[in-house]
Amino acid sequence: QLQLQESGPGLVKPSETLSLTCTVSGASLRSPSHYWDWIRQPPGKEFEWIGSIYYRGNTYYNPSLKSRVTLSVDTSKNQFSLKLTSVTATDTAMYYCSRRAYSYGFDYWGQGILVTVSS
């Protein structure tokens, strides 16, 4: 059974960098049919797609965050990661990692990790 698990700090100070890792078990990141995505949901608000990465390292970012986001993948550890720089309170959200089959949406999600930006 495929599982995704987000990990990282739950509290980040303003202007610092948010760093999260998603560990995948039960499937290989090297799947040619899938992308690996990050999505976030501020408390009580809508979902925002952050970006996607393919196992070869191809990335796609939301233009609204592109200047601050970097996605990376470590196929040896079956993990992919998110870095978001210069965070503010508006980056406070539940962050989810997910697997996406091209044109079919997100079939597996992590449980999510709440990241709060506060001093």
Next chain:
Amino acid sequence: DIQMTQSPSSLSASVGDRVTITCRASQGIRDDLSWYQQKPGTAPKRLIYAASNLQSGVPSRFSGSGSGTDFTLTISSLQPEDFATYYCLQHNNYPLTFGQGTKVETK
């Protein structure tokens, strides 16, 4: 960006009711749309992919239809476990975009 306008934002219904939720895309997205159910404190769960295909394990009372710009999620007979928030997602074009959500509450 493709805007996804989902309606209604909330609705009140009773067990056994037929429930319909719609999503309209600001431009054509073929059938590159999926529907998700989210319950409080949990990750979303995919119900429908490619606009009308039922996710394995999802009850057949859920169905999806549409293509192009207009899409519908229907629950044919609402069950107690269906009270939740529902979202559409377009994955035709980057950036991927979600609808604003529809909260289904008990009447």
